[in-house]
Amino acid sequence: MFSIRNLALNYEGEDSLFSSLSLDIERGKPTLIISEPGEGKTSLAKLLTGVADKFYAASYSGTFSYDGLDLFSLSVPIRKSYVARSIQNTDDAILFPTVSDEVAFPLEQRSLDPSELKSTLSSILGKYGLSQYCDADTSELSGGEKRRLNLAVLEAINPKLYIYDEAFDELSSKWRKRLLSYVSEKAYVIVLGSHYLKEYDGFFSSSYELKGGRLIPYEKPSISFSFPKAKPDALSHSIELSNITFRQEHKAMERGGLFTLKAPSMVIRSGEVSLLTGDNGSGKSTLSRLISGLREEDEGTMRYDGRRIGAKERRRVVSYLFQNPFSMLYLPTVRDELMSVASSSEEAIRVASLFSLSLDSYTQELSYGKAKLLESAIYYILNRPFAIFDEMDSAISYADTMRILSLYLEKGAGVLMISHDERIISSFRGVHYQMKDGLLS
Amino acid sequence: MQNAKSPAIRMSIVAVTTALVAVFTIAIRIPTPLGGYVSLCDVAVTFVSYTFGPITGLIAGGLGTAIADLVGGFGQWAPVSFVVHGLEALIIALIVRINPDSLFYRIVSALVAVVIVAGGYFLLTGAFLVGFGAALPEVPANIVQSAVGVLLGLPLSLSVNKAYRKIDELKW
Amino acid sequence: MKMGSYIYRKSFYHAFDSRAKLLFSLLFSIALIVSASVYHALAMAAIMVLISFLSLGMRETLMNFKRILLLIIFIILFSPLSMRTGRPLVTLHSFTLITYEGAFYSLMVLLKFIGISFIFSLLLETERMEDLIRALRYFKVPYGVSITISMTLSLIPALIYRYSEIREAMALRGIKGRKRAMMAPLSSLIVSAVKMIPDSASMLEERGFTSKEVPSYKKLDMNAFIFTQIAISVIIPVIFIIWR
Numbered sequence: 001m002f003s004i005r006n007l008a009l010n011y012e013g014e015d016s017l018f019s020s021l022s023l024d025i026e027r028g029k030p031t032l033i034i035s036e037p038g039e040g041k042t043s044l045a046k047l048l049t050g051v052a053d054k055f056y057a058a059s060y061s062g063t064f065s066y067d068g069l070d071l072f073s074l075s076v077p078i079r080k081s082y083v084a085r086s087i088q089n090t091d092d093a094i095l096f097p098t099v100s101d102e103v104a105f106p107l108e109q110r111s112l113d114p115s116e117l118k119s120t121l122s123s124i125l126g127k128y129g130l131s132q133y134c135d136a137d138t139s140e141l142s143g144g145e146k147r148r149l150n151l152a153v154l155e156a157i158n159p160k161l162y163i164y165d166e167a168f169d170e171l172s173s174k175w176r177k178r179l180l181s182y183v184s185e186k187a188y189v190i191v192l193g194s195h196y197l198k199e200y201d202g203f204f205s206s207s208y209e210l211k212g213g214r215l216i217p218y219e220k221p222s223i224s225f226s227f228p229k230a231k232p233d234a235l236s237h238s239i240e241l242s243n244i245t246f247r248q249e250h251k252a253m254e255r256g257g258l259f260t261l262k263a264p265s266m267v268i269r270s271g272e273v274s275l276l277t278g279d280n281g282s283g284k285s286t287l288s289r290l291i292s293g294l295r296e297e298d299e300g301t302m303r304y305d306g307r308r309i310g311a312k313e314r315r316r317v318v319s320y321l322f323q324n325p326f327s328m329l330y331l332p333t334v335r336d337e338l339m340s341v342a343s344s345s346e347e348a349i350r351v352a353s354l355f356s357l358s359l360d361s362y363t364q365e366l367s368y369g370k371a372k373l374l375e376s377a378i379y380y381i382l383n384r385p386f387a388i389f390d391e392m393d394s395a396i397s398y399a400d401t402m403r404i405l406s407l408y409l410e411k412g413a414g415v416l417m418i419s420h421d422e423r424i425i426s427s428f429r430g431v432h433y434q435m436k437d438g439l440l441s
Numbered sequence: 442m443q444n445a446k447s448p449a450i451r452m453s454i455v456a457v458t459t460a461l462v463a464v465f466t467i468a469i470r471i472p473t474p475l476g477g478y479v480s481l482c483d484v485a486v487t488f489v490s491y492t493f494g495p496i497t498g499l500i501a502g503g504l505g506t507a508i509a510d511l512v513g514g515f516g517q518w519a520p521v522s523f524v525v526h527g528l529e530a531l532i533i534a535l536i537v538r539i540n541p542d543s544l545f546y547r548i549v550s551a552l553v554a555v556v557i558v559a560g561g562y563f564l565l566t567g568a569f570l571v572g573f574g575a576a577l578p579e580v581p582a583n584i585v586q587s588a589v590g591v592l593l594g595l596p597l598s599l600s601v602n603k604a605y606r607k608i609d610e611l612k613w
Numbered sequence: 614m615k616m617g618s619y620i621y622r623k624s625f626y627h628a629f630d631s632r633a634k635l636l637f638s639l640l641f642s643i644a645l646i647v648s649a650s651v652y653h654a655l656a657m658a659a660i661m662v663l664i665s666f667l668s669l670g671m672r673e674t675l676m677n678f679k680r681i682l683l684l685i686i687f688i689i690l691f692s693p694l695s696m697r698t699g700r701p702l703v704t705l706h707s708f709t710l711i712t713y714e715g716a717f718y719s720l721m722v723l724l725k726f727i728g729i730s731f732i733f734s735l736l737l738e739t740e741r742m743e744d745l746i747r748a749l750r751y752f753k754v755p756y757g758v759s760i761t762i763s764m765t766l767s768l769i770p771a772l773i774y775r776y777s778e779i780r781e782a783m784a785l786r787g788i789k790g791r792k793r794a795m796m797a798p799l800s801s802l803i804v805s806a807v808k809m810i811p812d813s814a815s816m817l818e819e820r821g822f823t824s825k826e827v828p829s830y831k832k833l834d835m836n837a838f839i840f841t842q843i844a845i846s847v848i849i850p851v852i853f854i855i856w857r
Binding site: 447448449450452453454455456457459460461463464467468469471481484488504505508511512514515516517519569570571572573574575577578593596597600601604605608611 | 719725773800803806811814
């Protein structure tokens, strides 16, 4: 049995993330921990494997043991036989250029004999559907394939306690079911996630929520919650897509040929929210890039208020909030960023408090969630008629997502919201676009 | 950061800085009035030398540009790039170490870097690759490229240091 | 983005053991550099072009030439002018443009350049990067070094992709001022890269890395056939070095 007692963690110069966390993981009893983004679940995983204090300047207290063995006394490479985690951001989770090198590396560290190593490698690759990619470049994999690659690496480490950090994200429903069946074979499991998935029903022995630094028993919230109201009397602008076709080459290897996106018709109106959903790889971000003017359509027309609008002008009319907020930040402090777009320092101060940001914070030291808030604040000041929110709910809490949405709607913006969260999708009443294999409906 | 000098961290520092130099060489270019491109590899080499010190600079500068040559289809230049930019990075870092706060030493290091790059490429490609005759026309282009690079390197490293304070912990 | 120039074919040079190929490339380059006779250099350059034609085909061989075409032209134009001592070959009024010695020198430079270029191109086009790294490990390049190089090779496409994302995000946001607009994506890219350092170090150790050398899963073994290949790849260049 794995025992966690009175765990506390804080990063240098910051408030503590949790202060008295205790948990037991028993054999054959998988544990689920749900928490909103920013509450510390990845930090918890990093603390258990030992990298939070070694590489991320965290200080901690408490104990973590396995059947009496003090795991905190073990160095990271020794501890990995006891506990290992999957990595949330799959783009940053890759070490080596080829798939087989990547999965073989943990196997090599285990000093297996050569024939056992070879057979374990091919069985793990097969298990995660990666056999045909064994010589592929890791940089060419799709999001779902990168996720499976990271899970294969975790399997290759072969710890006693498996920590799955947001591992179900980016997987198709077929792979989610398969992953759950693999998870059920493991002796000790913690699954971390920010959204409750329906696949979880009936699977876990214990479910918790990590909130305010404490573990409380998890209660499934009532399904629906309210979206902010549309603003009907807003200045009415519209963006209309008709018969849009866009072609681009597939990034992934051997998938060959062209990816074709077709959007027969779509309208986004000021003061309203529209929802866009679809599996990973279906073309949502390609469509967003088209609408925001980063790409020019091959066929079809886009109209702004009835008039044809080209890619370059679309850029001034649409705010596209990229999934990774750090991509658009470059100035040292929050104040610098806001002042670069605000018309006065009063406006910067007002907006900063509206978005719960401290003006003196350093941008690169912000958490992912706070950086997302800063990104939203900058575009809020820029006040363009339309905005695209790309997976905002995976970076910040539901409450913050809805709050920002209502701030934008109040200003009369028309928002296209991209999400794959089931709670949001089922609560939404309004125009819902779906993207499947490049076709919009 | 506990154990800032563990092998894993040192390897990661070298890997990331080397990759940065390679990326600046391969993918980051600004167009010149003459219609060609100036590769900003020296910006990255300067930055790495200023920020991470002579050893990391030497490896990142030399290996980064060599790898860029190898993967870009100009493998025959790899040994030359390795020596020239490795030396450039080493000398820049050592000169600046004399007095890190002084602008004078930074300018000196920039001038020395331009000489090493333009002169080094001329001598080495002349002796081993294309002959001194054909190496000569490349000299002005190399002077411009390395000058642009080292001059941009300083403001860039200042702005990065301002933006990301923790970077100081990564010198070795 | 595909890293490297590897072109998949089933040729003898592709199948040639990576260690032998590495040795051959190194030694043959040295033989070319010390070459002192035109026929000698011509033979060596011709051998490399022939290997290229046999293992990659006409189209790729022409591509290899195309890449160095500008420099070939430079060599033909400027080398003779840089060496105008000796017996005149071509004169304009009373001005010696090209001498016999100059022509000889230029021809040598040209042949050596073509030869060395093809040696490198062939090495990289017939051998995958990770196999070259494994060959280096066989020649006692330290384990940590080979891991670092592999990490670098996977970080490069990742950073290039990051850079294009950053440029797009900034183009959308709109940045005032030309100097700012140029420096902003560069500094954002650098910070983004530096933030990957603790992530990479964590992953190395969480996967079990302890600087202790562990055998590669694709072990390079040695047998009579491979030994013969290595022997050939050493003997042939050495012959060319001795008879230069």
